[in-house]
Amino acid sequence: MNHTRQVLRLTGSGPSRHKAFADAMAQVQRAAGERATGVCYRVEPVDLQVVSAVEHRWTERFLGLLFARTRSRFELTLRIEVRVAALDLDGLDFTLREERLTPLQHALHMR
Known part of the structure; x- marks a missing residue:
């Protein structure tokens, strides 16, 4: 069992602020699992910092x-420290x- 700390930099985007944040947070498990050695079974966010938050209109x-209508898209870049x-x-x-x-018995188990 290994416990490691990783710093991830993730970007999320969406039509609202909440969806941009949710998009970035949905990537945490996958990104931490790719860097971990072995099978990742727990990811705990320790620290979260906003690197950039941009609204495109x-x-x-x-x-x-x-x-005419005004459209907007939000882009959020986060620096997340996680314990894996x-x-x-x-x-093992x-x-x-x-x-x-x-x-x-073999014949009975065959279908």
Whole structure:
């Protein structure tokens, strides 16, 4: 069992502030699991800092002239420090149990 600390820099975007934050936080488990040695079974955020928060605004028009509307998209970059608990399956010793079936039992288990 390994406990490590990792610093992740993740970017999320979406049509609202909440969706941009949720998009960035949804990436934490996958990003921490890629860096961990073994099977990652727990990821705890320890510290969170906002690196950048940007709102992009633009005006759209139907056919270039009609029905103007203002659209916006939010982009959020976070620096997240996480504590990862992982289990190294290569270091485990598995015991081997073999079962021998009689021909009748083997025929009954076949479908």
